[in-house]
Amino acid sequence: MSQPLLSLKGLTKAYPGVIANNDISFDIGAGEVHALLGENGAGKSTLVKMIYGLVKPDSGTMTLRGDAYAPAEPRAARADGIAMVFQHFSLFDALNVAENIALGMENPPPMRDLASRIREVSETYGLPLDPFRTVGDLSAGERQRVEIIRCLLQDPKLLIMDEPTSVLTPQEVEILFKTLEKLRAEGTSILYISHKLEEIRRLCDTATILRLGQVVGGCIPRETTARDMAEMMVGSALKTPERSGRALGEVALDISGLSVASPAEFGTALKNLHLTVRQGEILGIGGVAGNGQEELLGVLSGEIPTEAEAVKLAGQPVGRMGPTERRTLGLLTAPEERLGHAAAPDMSLTENALLTGAVREKLEHRGFLRWGAARAFAEKIIAEFDVRTPGPENAARSLSGGNLQKFVIGREVLQDPDVLVVNQPTWGVDAAAAAAIRQALLDLAANGAAVICISQDLDELMEIADRFAALNEGRLSEPRPTEGLSVDEIGLMMGGAHGMEVANV
Amino acid sequence: MDLSGINPVLLIASLMVAATPLLLAAIGELVVEKAGVLNLGVEGMMITGAISGFAVAVETGSPWLGFLAAAAGGALLSALFALLTQVALANHVASGLALTLFGLGLSALIGQSYGGQKPPAMAKIDLGPLTDLPVVGPILFGHDPILYLGIAIVAAVWALLKFTRLGLILRAVGENHEAAHALGYKVVRIRVLAILFGGACAGLGGAYISLIRVPQWTDGMTAGVGWIALALVVFASWKPWRVLAGAYLFGGVTVLQLNLQAAGIAIPVEYLSMSPYVITVIVLVILSRDKSSAPGSLGRIFHASS
Numbered sequence: 126m127s128q129p130l131l132s133l134k135g136l137t138k139a140y141p142g143v144i145a146n147n148d149i150s151f152d153i154g155a156g157e158v159h160a161l162l163g164e165n166g167a168g169k170s171t172l173v174k175m176i177y178g179l180v181k182p183d184s185g186t187m188t189l190r191g192d193a194y195a196p197a198e199p200r201a202a203r204a205d206g207i208a209m210v211f212q213h214f215s216l217f218d219a220l221n222v223a224e225n226i227a228l229g230m231e232n233p234p235p236m237r238d239l240a241s242r243i244r245e246v247s248e249t250y251g252l253p254l255d256p257f258r259t260v261g262d263l264s265a266g267e268r269q270r271v272e273i274i275r276c277l278l279q280d281p282k283l284l285i286m287d288e289p290t291s292v293l294t295p296q297e298v299e300i301l302f303k304t305l306e307k308l309r310a311e312g313t314s315i316l317y318i319s320h321k322l323e324e325i326r327r328l329c330d331t332a333t334i335l336r337l338g339q340v341v342g343g344c345i346p347r348e349t350t351a352r353d354m355a356e357m358m359v360g361s362a363l364k365t366p367e368r369s370g371r372a373l374g375e376v377a378l379d380i381s382g383l384s385v386a387s388p389a390e391f392g393t394a395l396k397n398l399h400l401t402v403r404q405g406e407i408l409g410i411g412g413v414a415g416n417g418q419e420e421l422l423g424v425l426s427g428e429i430p431t432e433a434e435a436v437k438l439a440g441q442p443v444g445r446m447g448p449t450e451r452r453t454l455g456l457l458t459a460p461e462e463r464l465g466h467a468a469a470p471d472m473s474l475t476e477n478a479l480l481t482g483a484v485r486e487k488l489e490h491r492g493f494l495r496w497g498a499a500r501a502f503a504e505k506i507i508a509e510f511d512v513r514t515p516g517p518e519n520a521a522r523s524l525s526g527g528n529l530q531k532f533v534i535g536r537e538v539l540q541d542p543d544v545l546v547v548n549q550p551t552w553g554v555d556a557a558a559a560a561a562i563r564q565a566l567l568d569l570a571a572n573g574a575a576v577i578c579i580s581q582d583l584d585e586l587m588e589i590a591d592r593f594a595a596l597n598e599g600r601l602s603e604p605r606p607t608e609g610l611s612v613d614e615i616g617l618m619m620g621g622a623h624g625m626e627v628a629n630v
Numbered sequence: 631m632d633l634s635g636i637n638p639v640l641l642i643a644s645l646m647v648a649a650t651p652l653l654l655a656a657i658g659e660l661v662v663e664k665a666g667v668l669n670l671g672v673e674g675m676m677i678t679g680a681i682s683g684f685a686v687a688v689e690t691g692s693p694w695l696g697f698l699a700a701a702a703g704g705a706l707l708s709a710l711f712a713l714l715t716q717v718a719l720a721n722h723v724a725s726g727l728a729l730t731l732f733g734l735g736l737s738a739l740i741g742q743s744y745g746g747q748k749p750p751a752m753a754k755i756d757l758g759p760l761t762d763l764p765v766v767g768p769i770l771f772g773h774d775p776i777l778y779l780g781i782a783i784v785a786a787v788w789a790l791l792k793f794t795r796l797g798l799i800l801r802a803v804g805e806n807h808e809a810a811h812a813l814g815y816k817v818v819r820i821r822v823l824a825i826l827f828g829g830a831c832a833g834l835g836g837a838y839i840s841l842i843r844v845p846q847w848t849d850g851m852t853a854g855v856g857w858i859a860l861a862l863v864v865f866a867s868w869k870p871w872r873v874l875a876g877a878y879l880f881g882g883v884t885v886l887q888l889n890l891q892a893a894g895i896a897i898p899v900e901y902l903s904m905s906p907y908v909i910t911v912i913v914l915v916i917l918s919r920d921k922s923s924a925p926g927s928l929g930r931i932f933h934a935s936s
Binding site (some may be wrong): 178179198199200203211215216217219220224227228230233290 | 925
């Protein structure tokens with residue numbers, strides 16, 4: 126450990142209007158798991174892109190094993206033993222596992238040899254994988270295995286992992302950690318990026334914390350509390366959402382015997398779903414992405430029509446109704462994908478406010494739009510939800526992810542829904558904004574609305590939900606009160622580890 | 631009405647000729663679309679190939695040089711499309727439509743003095759005893775070399791896409807250009823090369839009409855074959871051998887309905903004329919009912935974000 130594997134000195138990268146990285150320096154030792162922490166927009170992604178050769182630094186130097194290191198492209202980085210598992214998987218849905226892996230290698234062996242090497246490596250590291258399956262049919266956990274094995278086949282010295290656990294079940298996380306620990310024991314260094322501080326405390330040897338493009342400190346995660354690390358990231362004290370005791374009212378939404386095919390090519394059909402939500406209650410629905418979450422939201426929003434009796438709003442069958450009719454009746458939804466589904470990227474915030482608020486906020490009159498009222502509504506959302514933007518005339522695309530998410534959730538919450546369905550309300554949102562959104566959902570429930578929160582963030586569901594159910598391959602488990610629910614029980618509800626094995630260390 | 635005048639052997643032999651322009655244009659477009667680019671300018675590239683091939687063949691007296699010029703002409707026009715969509719990041723659909731209109735106009739301009747001329751004929755290959763075989767001879771061994779080239783290109787494209795690394799990279803770029811870029815592949819370079827290949831194939835297809843099938847020059851003589859080629863690629867689910875089958879089906883019905891017209895069958899001519907389109911579409915729609923697999927990034931503009 127005398128000489129670090131990779132050392133960064135004074136790395137700086139500026140984009141028009143923003144300095145993404147400012148004078149970043151730190152070392153990654155050999156055989157060390159090094160955590161990189163920071164909020165959204167702190168510059169973590171830009172930094173790893175520079176290490177991986179996707180982005181060239183404006184100034185500063187990198188030294189790899191004592192030699193100057195300046196990769197011109199990812200190929201050069203891979204040749205020097207640096208591999209990366211991307212946050213948004215860089216996989217090709219229509220190709221099979223072996224083809225996907227071959228694309229990430231410099232000199233792939235013929236397909237048959239490659240297939241047997243994939244089997245060999247995947248078994249060594251406890252990540253079973255069939256080389257000839259089409260990637261589009263795999264679960265998120267399996268897709269990640271494809272990426273990891275693609276890296277491992279190149280025998281990397283440094284493995285970069287960008288938010289690897291955000292899509293995994295607790296059991297899958299456990300298996301991933303075993304694999305990473307085995308790699309560390311073999312002398313591979315790992316640069317680990319994550320929001321999840323408890324994971325970092327468990328896995329990582331050292332941590333570097335970024336804020337607004339600068340290194341604000343480092344720590345030994347095992348000796349630091351999660352709260353301290355979070356406050357270093359945010360730069361101020363953290364507020365935790367508060368639950369207030371509330372009485373449950375009538376059944377607000379009732380789904381019974383709902384089965385529906387997915388309209389998407391690689392989607393999941395919903396199979397015989399039953400659930401009820403009462404006024405003032407928050408129902409949390411967990412599960413790994415791609416197990417029917419999108420479809421459930423579609424069924425509730427009215428994008429996917431079902432039998433009329435399958436979905437009942439306060440006793441009234443609404444299964445055949447479209448989104449606008451449901452909105453009139455008080456059933457509002459906020460889908461997962463911010464740009465393109467929840468908001469139209471190139472339209473202004475005023476226009477976006479109009480798109481879902483027209484009926485309930487009376488922003489139209491006999492087919493004519495009331496621009497003044499729409500603008501006022503948009504401004505109200507911006508003010509009440511602390512959306513950071515110069516004004517409502519800005520395009521939705523120009524907002525950062527967290528700000529747009531606050532706008533999208535705020536737009537529905539302020540329409541005073543009877544039932545609100547949200548999918549991944551805090552996905553990719555930093556800690557402070559996530560806390561604000563959760564608080565808004567809790568307040569809404571306290572005022573008597575029923576809330577369904579679909580999320581992959583289990584901590585979030587445990588924090589706000591009264592009852593918890595899990596979606597697994599289109600089936601919904603029996604909802605259970607969140608109080609006293611253990612991680613193991615949740616894992617089992619989520620369908621276990623999808624046939625994963627623990628590494629034979 | 632006299633159906634005995636229709637000779638099945640000659641029918642098959644001539645359907646292969648009728649199908650070749652479509653086949654060449656469609657296999658080129660298949661490669662382009664596999665790389666994630668939607669080039670609607672096939673008709674324009676075909677007609678440009680038709681006139682450049684015709685002009686060069688007439689001026690030099692060599693049909694081979696004519697076909698070479700046709701491929702170059704088609705590729706040159708497609709280079710304009712590549713410039714618009716890959717460098718200037720223009721919309722694929724609008725650029726492709728403009729390319730067709732531009733090609734039609736340009737070919738009419740170049741072709742002004744070539745009306746009524748006769749191009750030099752390309753010799754059919756003669757394999758002696760093989761060509762003299764009954765039935766098999768005229769069908770398999772009695773055609774011009776370009777027809778065989780067309781089939782060879784289909785086989786080569788199939789093998790390239792299925793067995794080679796280059797084919798894998800091409801498919802990857804078409805499937806998810808952001809991921810391909812993240813892995814360090816040159817998305818734009820691969821797409822430009824695919825576009826040029828598609829242009830050259832479309833040019834060859836156009837010249838096949840003006841030099842062999844018709845053979846003469848008239849304005850707008852490709853008469854919509856480029857559009858059929860575009861539809862064929864989609865209905866063939868982006869599979870090379872299905873493109874071949876679809877092209878032969880279309881060629882077959884075209885030739886058959888002409889024969890039926892000549893035989894004086896009691897069906898209005900208009901129905902017969904539309905039959906190749908209707909039958910090809912119906913058959914291919916039924917074939918493509920399995921998971922139709924458009925390349926994931928088809929027609930989307932790629933802009934490297936770093």
